[in-house]
Amino acid sequence: MAAERELEKEQERVDAVVQKIDHQIRALRRQTEAIKKEVLEMSRNFWDEVTINFGDPHDTIETLASVNQQARVLAERERSYRHARRRLTTLVRMKDSPYFGRIDFVEDGESKAESIYLGIASVRDEEGEPLVYDWRAPIASLYYEGSPGPVRYQTPAGEVTGTLKNKRQFVIRDGRIRSMFDTGITIGDELLQEVLGRHSDAQMKNIVATIQKEQNRIIRNEGKRLLVVSGAAGSGKTSTALQRVAWLLYRYRKSLTAEQVVLFSPNPMFNSYVSTVLPGLGEENMQQTTFQEMLENRLGKRFRLEDPFDQMEYVLKGMNEPGYDERLQGIRFKTSTRFMEVIDRYLERLGREGLIFRDVVFQNRVLIPAEEIERRFYSLDPSRSISGRMSRLAEQLLDLLEEMEEKEKEKPWVEDEIELLDAETYQRAYRELKRQPGFSENGADDLKKEREWLASFVVKERFKPLRHFIKRYRFVDIPSLYRRLFADPDFVPRMMPDIRLPQGWKAICARTAERLGRNELAYEDATPFLYLTEKIEGFQTNPHIRHVFVDEAQDFSPFQFAFLKHLYPRASMTVLGDFNQAIFISAESGFDFLTGLFGADETETFILTRSYRSTRQIVLFTRELIEGGDQIEPFHRDGPKPTWTQVEDREQLFEKIPDRIRRLQDAGHRTIAIICKTARESREAYEGLKKRYPSLRLIEKETVTFEAGPLVIPSYLAKGLEFDAVIVFDAQEARYGRESERKLFYTVCTRAMHELHLYCAGKATPFLSDVSPDLYVVES
Numbered sequence: 098m099a100a101e102r103e104l105e106k107e108q109e110r111v112d113a114v115v116q117k118i119d120h121q122i123r124a125l126r127r128q129t130e131a132i133k134k135e136v137l138e139m140s141r142n143f144w145d146e147v148t149i150n151f152g153d154p155h156d157t158i159e160t161l162a163s164v165n166q167q168a169r170v171l172a173e174r175e176r177s178y179r180h181a182r183r184r185l186t187t188l189v190r191m192k193d194s195p196y197f198g199r200i201d202f203v204e205d206g207e208s209k210a211e212s213i214y215l216g217i218a219s220v221r222d223e224e225g226e227p228l229v230y231d232w233r234a235p236i237a238s239l240y241y242e243g244s245p246g247p248v249r250y251q252t253p254a255g256e257v258t259g260t261l262k263n264k265r266q267f268v269i270r271d272g273r274i275r276s277m278f279d280t281g282i283t284i285g286d287e288l289l290q291e292v293l294g295r296h297s298d299a300q301m302k303n304i305v306a307t308i309q310k311e312q313n314r315i316i317r318n319e320g321k322r323l324l325v326v327s328g329a330a331g332s333g334k335t336s337t338a339l340q341r342v343a344w345l346l347y348r349y350r351k352s353l354t355a356e357q358v359v360l361f362s363p364n365p366m367f368n369s370y371v372s373t374v375l376p377g378l379g380e381e382n383m384q385q386t387t388f389q390e391m392l393e394n395r396l397g398k399r400f401r402l403e404d405p406f407d408q409m410e411y412v413l414k415g416m417n418e419p420g421y422d423e424r425l426q427g428i429r430f431k432t433s434t435r436f437m438e439v440i441d442r443y444l445e446r447l448g449r450e451g452l453i454f455r456d457v458v459f460q461n462r463v464l465i466p467a468e469e470i471e472r473r474f475y476s477l478d479p480s481r482s483i484s485g486r487m488s489r490l491a492e493q494l495l496d497l498l499e500e501m502e503e504k505e506k507e508k509p510w511v512e513d514e515i516e517l518l519d520a521e522t523y524q525r526a527y528r529e530l531k532r533q534p535g536f537s538e539n540g541a542d543d544l545k546k547e548r549e550w551l552a553s554f555v556v557k558e559r560f561k562p563l564r565h566f567i568k569r570y571r572f573v574d575i576p577s578l579y580r581r582l583f584a585d586p587d588f589v590p591r592m593m594p595d596i597r598l599p600q601g602w603k604a605i606c607a608r609t610a611e612r613l614g615r616n617e618l619a620y621e622d623a624t625p626f627l628y629l630t631e632k633i634e635g636f637q638t639n640p641h642i643r644h645v646f647v648d649e650a651q652d653f654s655p656f657q658f659a660f661l662k663h664l665y666p667r668a669s670m671t672v673l674g675d676f677n678q679a680i681f682i683s684a685e686s687g688f689d690f691l692t693g694l695f696g697a698d699e700t701e702t703f704i705l706t707r708s709y710r711s712t713r714q715i716v717l718f719t720r721e722l723i724e725g726g727d728q729i730e731p732f733h734r735d736g737p738k739p740t741w742t743q744v745e746d747r748e749q750l751f752e753k754i755p756d757r758i759r760r761l762q763d764a765g766h767r768t769i770a771i772i773c774k775t776a777r778e779s780r781e782a783y784e785g786l787k788k789r790y791p792s793l794r795l796i797e798k799e800t801v802t803f804e805a806g807p808l809v810i811p812s813y814l815a816k817g818l819e820f821d822a823v824i825v826f827d828a829q830e831a832r833y834g835r836e837s838e839r840k841l842f843y844t845v846c847t848r849a850m851h852e853l854h855l856y857c858a859g860k861a862t863p864f865l866s867d868v869s870p871d872l873y874v875v876e877s
């Protein structure tokens with residue numbers, strides 16, 4: 098009875114809050130309409146509002162100031178419009194579900210408990226009294242971490258102490274309380290059960306109603322430059338990262354904007370998968386990119402750049418190709434910080450001698466020979482950095498070019514080209530000359546001036562690419578400089594006699610030099626090459642970025658991390674990963690090396706061991722696939738045991754899997770992935786299966802959006818994603834047999850939330866024998 102009365106009281110409060118929210122929505126709608134009108138009006142009348150006068154320099158400055166002022170006002174109004182729209186979207190969402198939690202807290206020194214309601218954002222009444230607190234408010238920590246009794250929480254102004262009386266959770270939909278329960282130490286196993294038991298869709302969701310204690314500590318962590326989160330598959334690393342972005346944006350709302358936060362994710366499809374979490378919390382999205390995208394932006398089109406997925410395909414398929422082992426050793430070496438040391442040593446040397454330059458060539462004539470450039474470079478102050486000297490050198494070369502331009506005007510080819518100029522250019526020349534003092538319309542002098550103008554015009558146009566060449570430092574031959582490290586296998590050991598080189602160094606050198614000769618840059622060479630380039634040309638750092646998130650960090654090499662640190666010199670970093678899912682070849686098997694990045698004092702490490710994604714049955718199965726898997730704790734949510742189906746041949750896979758898909762769909766599963774090892778196998782599977790299941794989709798590396806429905810996907814693109822049900826296409830030894838493939842197999846199986854089905858059309862993967870037979874069901 099008391100419980101019913103309590104529920105009634107809470108529903109009354111929900112009704113009252115919803116009414117207030119509704120009121121605010123209406124007011125905000127009117128306001129956004131008004132701002133929109135104003136912005137449109139302003140854009141339309143932009144030029145009427147500014148006074149334009151280019152009469153003299155003073156007027157010009159005034160005009161520019163007036164334009165700027167007007168543009169600023171417009172930008173400001175647009176910003177308020179965007180802000181109001183976001184708030185509106187949040188309120189609309191909150192009208193449906195205004196809050197998810199309540200805590201009753203008595204602050205020390207007070208006599209009465211205050212009830213604090215928590216939702217995705219804060220809402221106040223007309224008097225400014227809080228009706229709902231933002232989940233990121235300092236006091237909300239008590240909800241996520243505190244248990245009834247004496248508690249404390251941190252605020253920017255200091256610590257607050259008091260007593261937590263009660264913690265209550267709500268599920269509110271369409272303004273009605275669907276369920277409500279009081280909880281103790283951990284929040285909401287019931288609610289978590291309910292949330293995790295749902296079917297997934299193609300977009301990641303926020304977890305603010307059920308953030309777990311250990312996750313909350315990561316989300317609200319402050320003070321250290323580097324936060325490293327090492328967590329089991331499905332332990333909520335990505336979720337935690339995204340809520341942390343939202344928290345940072347709230348905590349530092351006066352100084353941090355979403356554009357100053359960047360998330361590195363494993364592939365473009367993952368970007369789309371996570372892209373709705375922050376907007377759903379009323380925040381703007383952070384910047385999202387992949388390491389490959391950053392490489393491509395910076396390296397431009399100088400090379401044919403291999404992407405990580407092609408490298409991966411090679412690593413997964415090329416075992417029988419000659420030079421396979423050497424390539425793997427090469428990858429390990431080139432991704433280590435040892436190789437960064439090689440490049441640093443090489444750069445030291447290049448500071449003294451050995452830079453390779455290119456001639457500046459014009460119409461097949463050498464205008465500035467490489468030797469001249471080299472002489473000039475090495476006569477600059479050697480105490481300055483290479484990049485500092487390079488910039489001075491470029492200035493010198495541009496001056497030199499200007500002198501040459503002057504001389505060039507007298508050359509016969511200029512006269513020929515003037516003859517070929519079009520009428521419009523002549524008219525331009527005429528207009529320009531007319532403006533000059535002393536122009537008389539018919540004097541012979543004018544003709545001479547016109548000729549001079551046209552000659553300068555022609556030469557300037559023709560010299561444009563040369564100026565470009567110099568400004569972009571193309572006179573330094575960086576590809577040859579990089580190639581030199583491999584052209585002679587003795588070069589590196591001569592430079593660094595103590596260096597530990599990989600066994601197959603000679604073969605690595607031959608292969609690298611040959612590939613570079615073909616203008617191809619292997620993925621493992623791309624970051625070192627870029628590092629060398631940036632060190633020579635001057636590091637184009639991005640000081641604007643204040644926080645870098647790296648997800649699936651086990652697939653980043655130490656070299657790449659060191660590079661990111663250079664690239665974002667003012668940023669803190671949050672790095673999340675799981676070495677049990679390391680599918681790329683790397684020199685490292687843990688995150689210890691990351692401590693070296695900012696030092697132990699600036700590094701904090703967290704470990705997440707509880708797995709939330711998969712049912713208990715799936716976690717019990719998958720954790721036996723890896724060493725130390727017993728550390729992984731399943732969350733107690735039940736489902737069917739994984740199944741194993743052995744078939745005779747591929748044809749049978751093509752018959753049986755479509756049946757399975759149908760059964761899974763009948764059971765209500767929406768995202769169903771048939772995971773193959775490689776892109777090639779995915780294509781074959783897709784071709785074979787779509788005859789019996791035509792609406793199947795094939796995911797390739799270029800795919801950018803993730804949609805519900807059955808799909809075929811290669812293992813490495815499934816990274817970071819999750820599906821209601823996973824079908825492992827062909828778990829045979831030939832695919833998942835080598836020790837190096839164990840983690841890949843584990844990664845594949847851990848993508849499943851509710852059901853996992855393994856099929857095999859050959860000899861079973863030996864990893865299966867590590868799993869107790871009572872943890873899965875054999876089907877025929």
Ligand SMILES: Nc1ncnc2c1ncn2[C@@H]1O[C@H](COP(=O)(O)OP(=O)(O)OP(=O)(O)O)[C@@H](O)[C@H]1O
Pocket residue numbers: 289292293302304307308309312328329330331332333334335336337675678709710816817818819847
């Ligand atoms: N506190 C939580 N409340 C509700 N759901 C959660 C919570 N933590 C994690 N989850 C859910 O668990 C699933 C896995 O989370 P997430 O993808 O963030 O894990 P991950 O550690 O990044 O996984 P992986 O390394 O395997 O890619 C998601 O569906 C997420 O919503």
